[in-house]
Amino acid sequence: MTIASRLPFEIIRDPAAMRARAEDLRRDGRRIAVVPTMGYLHDGHLSLLRAARAAADVVILTIFVNPTQFGPSEDLARYPRDEAGDLAKARPCGVDLAFCPDVAGMYAPGAQTFIEVRELQRPMCGETRPGHFAGVATIVAKLFHLTQPHVAFFGQKDYQQVALIRRMVRDLDFGVEIVACPIVREADGLAMSSRNAYLAADERAQALALSHGLAAADAAFAAGERDVAALIAAARAPLDAAPAVRVDYVELRDADDLTAITTVTGRAVLAIAAFVGKTRLIDNRVLGAKA
Ligand code: AMP
Numbered sequence: 001m002t003i004a005s006r007l008p009f010e011i012i013r014d015p016a017a018m019r020a021r022a023e024d025l026r027r028d029g030r031r032i033a034v035v036p037t038m039g040y041l042h043d044g045h046l047s048l049l050r051a052a053r054a055a056a057d058v059v060i061l062t063i064f065v066n067p068t069q070f071g072p073s074e075d076l077a078r079y080p081r082d083e084a085g086d087l088a089k090a091r092p093c094g095v096d097l098a099f100c101p102d103v104a105g106m107y108a109p110g111a112q113t114f115i116e117v118r119e120l121q122r123p124m125c126g127e128t129r130p131g132h133f134a135g136v137a138t139i140v141a142k143l144f145h146l147t148q149p150h151v152a153f154f155g156q157k158d159y160q161q162v163a164l165i166r167r168m169v170r171d172l173d174f175g176v177e178i179v180a181c182p183i184v185r186e187a188d189g190l191a192m193s194s195r196n197a198y199l200a201a202d203e204r205a206q207a208l209a210l211s212h213g214l215a216a217a218d219a220a221f222a223a224g225e226r227d228v229a230a231l232i233a234a235a236r237a238p239l240d241a242a243p244a245v246r247v248d249y250v251e252l253r254d255a256d257d258l259t260a261i262t263t264v265t266g267r268a269v270l271a272i273a274a275f276v277g278k279t280r281l282i283d284n285r286v287l288g289a290k291a
Pocket of ligand 1: 036044154181184191
């Protein structure tokens with residue numbers, strides 16, 4: 001791929017125009033990468049764009065705050081948005097095309113078809129956020145149809161989401177390669193998230209309890225602990241000690257299919273969701289893996 005063959009940057013808002021453009025790109029023999037996001041980009045998102053740039057001829061960034069993955073009492077209306085700022089950050093990472101549809105374009109009146117990944121959608125975030133993963137699977141399927149990617153990039157930060165999308169792609173024969181990229185963190189360890197913008201200063205300090213909990217459990221694991229209840233207790237201690245933090249869940253499950261385990265014998269993922277003030281944050285770590 002030479003610089004000369006890079007495409008001029010463009011923004012597409014109309015889904016039909018997006019699909020037509022993607023079909024043209026495929027006909028021209030271009031390898032397409034897509035990075036789906038809800039915008040308000042941070043370095044975690046940009047790491048996905050850079051990985052996509054290295055793996056494809058055309059990098060498509062999608063920005064869409066998807067209403068169907070938010071519950072009625074969640075933060076859809078106040079979710080942070082900054083399209084101009086996002087494009088200014090994304091373009092130096094080598095994005096060729098930004099697909100920024102609106103809600104009316106993506107959901108026709110009376111839309112009633114949803115994709116459910118029956119088992120993987122159930123535990124962890126699925127318990128607290130009923131319907132969330134049907135919204136996620138459906139919008140990702142729609143974005144795949146419209147952008148026709150060969151490869152798609154997601155963050156390990158949303159561990160259950162990647163597991164679910166991999167399963168959907170396999171089960172429904174999408175033929176899209178799914179790449180999961182490592183969690184990008186602030187210097188002090190807090191996992192980057194668009195929702196970190198909601199945190200007041202004291203909440204921002206207490207939010208470190210999530211990464212501290214993961215580190216505590218990983219230290220116990222490194223010291224030989226394999227009992228799931230003991231590892232979860234180690235992870236919970238910093239969370240329970242932070243007054244602004246309310247644990248939603250701390251779970252340790254099989255890293256591949258997210259089934260429940262009682263003893264760690266293979267690869268296992270420790271996942272935390274916690275409210276810090278009113279803000280719900282998530283983080284995770286595969287025990288014994290590089291953080
Ligand atoms: P979002 O805009 O929150 O829907 O995230 C869009 C994509 O960026 C998802 O695949 C996320 O997993 C990924 N992402 C979000 N935060 C991070 C992070 N801190 N490190 C790596 N990827 C991330």
